[in-house]
Amino acid sequence: MQKLQISSNEVKLLDFGFLCVQEESAFKAILITRGRRSGTEHAVWLRAVYYNGKIYFSRRNADSDWLKNAKAAPQVKVVFEGKEYDGMASLVTDTKLAEKISELKYPGEERAHEARIVVEVEINNTEYKK
Numbered sequence: 001m002q003k004l005q006i007s008s009n010e011v012k013l014l015d016f017g018f019l020c021v022q023e024e025s026a027f028k029a030i031l032i033t034r035g036r037r038s039g040t041e042h043a044v045w046l047r048a049v050y051y052n053g054k055i056y057f058s059r060r061n062a063d064s065d066w067l068k069n070a071k072a073a074p075q076v077k078v079v080f081e082g083k084e085y086d087g088m089a090s091l092v093t094d095t096k097l098a099e100k101i102s103e104l105k106y107p108g109e110e111r112a113h114e115a116r117i118v119v120e121v122e123i124n125n126t127e128y129k130k
Contacts, residue, residue, distance in 0.1 A: 024051055026105050031057055031121075032077035032084075033069035041077075042069055048078070049104045055087065055123065056101045057114040070119050078121055085123045092118035 029048040030040050044066045045107050049056040057080055059067050070076055070089040078085050098118040107111035 022050070024104055025049070025108075027047075027080060029055070030079040031066055031070075032079065032091075033066050034073040034075070036069050036072035037066075042066065047105055048080070049101050051101060051104060053122075055121045056092070056105075056118055057121070058098070058101055058105060058118040060114060060116055061118055067117060067119065076121060078123065086125050087121040087123045089119050089121050092120050 013120060026047050028045060030043050031046050031048075032043045034040070035042050039067050042065060044064075046066070049058075052089050057066075062068070071091065076087050076088040076089045078087055092101070100117050101118050102114065104111045
């Protein structure tokens with residue numbers, strides 16, 4: 001993992017192989033989980049947040065399959081810009097961190113202040129799979 005600082009505003013970037021994601025930013029990604037019943041891969045487009053070297057996904061409630069799957073089988077994949085990365089998912093229990101992720105995910109929006117269930121994904125590899 002390589003972090004870069006750029007000019008006076010100190011924007012941090014995470015280098016995932018050939019792609020840079022801006023620190024403290026939201027972006028569209030595919031989260032791939034393993035079905036808790038079927039065992040097959042389940043892919044869903046979500047708005048993700050990159051913060052402090054990790055990728056975060058969130059929901060207002062616990063009803064989604066992707067969330068249930070990530071809790072049951074925490075080895076996940078994250079795909080963005082056509083590149084796939086292995087990761088390990090875990091629930092965020094820190095309320096302050098969950099609030100920060102919501103603020104970054106929905107900047108300036110009313111829903112940024114709603115309580116959310118947040119999943120943290122730590123990327124295991126910085127080399128993407130084709």
